[in-house]
Amino acid sequence: MKIDCKHVWDHISDYIDGDVEPMLRAEIDRHLEHCEICSAVMDSTRNVVILMADERIFEIPRGYSERLHQRLEAVLNEEQS
Amino acid sequence: MTPQPSMTAEATAQIIAQILAGEKHLFHNLIRPLERAVFVMLFGLLRNETDAEDAAQEAFIKVYRNLHNFRGDAKFSTWVISIARNEGLGLLRKRSSRPEEPLEPDLDGEAPRGDFTPAMLTDWREVPLEALERKELRQCLCRAILNLPPIYRDVVQLRDIDEMDVQETADTLGITPGSVKVRLHRARIMLQKELVPVLKGFAPPKRGLFGRRV
Numbered sequence: 312m313k314i315d316c317k318h319v320w321d322h323i324s325d326y327i328d329g330d331v332e333p334m335l336r337a338e339i340d341r342h343l344e345h346c347e348i349c350s351a352v353m354d355s356t357r358n359v360v361i362l363m364a365d366e367r368i369f370e371i372p373r374g375y376s377e378r379l380h381q382r383l384e385a386v387l388n389e390e391q392s
Numbered sequence: 393m394t395p396q397p398s399m400t401a402e403a404t405a406q407i408i409a410q411i412l413a414g415e416k417h418l419f420h421n422l423i424r425p426l427e428r429a430v431f432v433m434l435f436g437l438l439r440n441e442t443d444a445e446d447a448a449q450e451a452f453i454k455v456y457r458n459l460h461n462f463r464g465d466a467k468f469s470t471w472v473i474s475i476a477r478n479e480g481l482g483l484l485r486k487r488s489s490r491p492e493e494p495l496e497p498d499l500d501g502e503a504p505r506g507d508f509t510p511a512m513l514t515d516w517r518e519v520p521l522e523a524l525e526r527k528e529l530r531q532c533l534c535r536a537i538l539n540l541p542p543i544y545r546d547v548v549q550l551r552d553i554d555e556m557d558v559q560e561t562a563d564t565l566g567i568t569p570g571s572v573k574v575r576l577h578r579a580r581i582m583l584q585k586e587l588v589p590v591l592k593g594f595a596p597p598k599r600g601l602f603g604r605r606v
């Protein structure tokens with residue numbers, strides 16, 4: 312089985328997640344070794360996925376946690392009685 | 393971001409049992425690891441910090457009042473995120489005069505409407521995590537994620553940001569694991585396409601001879 316670039320793109324996401332069959336994975340690896348476009352596409356997509364997972368991307372409003380726990384404390388207490 | 397970095401299912405079940413037995417104050421500790429994920433989920437839906445914060449409070453109150461209904465066949469984090477999501481979707485329905493968040497039908501079975509071809513390039517210089525110190529980069533990433541069509545943003549949120557697995561994501565969204573994978577794939581390609589030209593500007597400079605920066 313010889314795979315082309317388009318075929319590799321179809322599996323980028325599963326490849327990054329380690330979710331492709333060993334045979335296909337080997338084929339993709341072989342393709343990536345000689346295809347600079349696919350290897351750059353793969354590396355850049357993986358880079359995006361790693362950056363996205365970083366906590367700093369979404370800022371939480373200052374005092375969010377304090378206000379949340381204050382509100383919860385009130386609910387917890389009112390239901391005590 | 394892992395919603396519950398260190399709490400095992402057993403530890404969670406234990407704390408829930410204690411809360412239900414009257415040690416209510418333990419509820420604070422129970423939800424602390426999920427505060428962030430809930431806010432981010434609601435911000436993605438509502439696009440407004442104040443609304444997201446209010447909705448997060450309401451969602452956690454619902455979690456507390458329904459704690460006796462938690463069965464333990466799902467992960468606690470998945471259950472909480474689902475409650476938060478429903479809270480957010482309920483608010484969106486109330487806001488229905490504001491059309492920015494159409495509730496899209498399930499389109500996975502149909503031919504994709506968008507273009508899911510990645511941006512072409514021939515070499516990639518890794519953008520390291522340190523680059524996220526720069527606010528412009530964080531904003532670009534944030535905006536790109538928020539601008540995804542909702543069905544794609546959902547899976548990115550749960551899989552890549554909250555780090556749920558495929559099955560948990562499928563359960564939370566009420567779709568099949570196959571759909572989760574298809575949507576995540578398309579979402580990542582769309583993000584790659586949009587972000588590659590931006591990210592290039594944040595890669596460290598090429599190194600010259602002897603590792604000197606040039």
Ligand SMILES: [Zn+2]
Nearest residue numbers: 315316346349
């Ligand atoms: Zn190729």
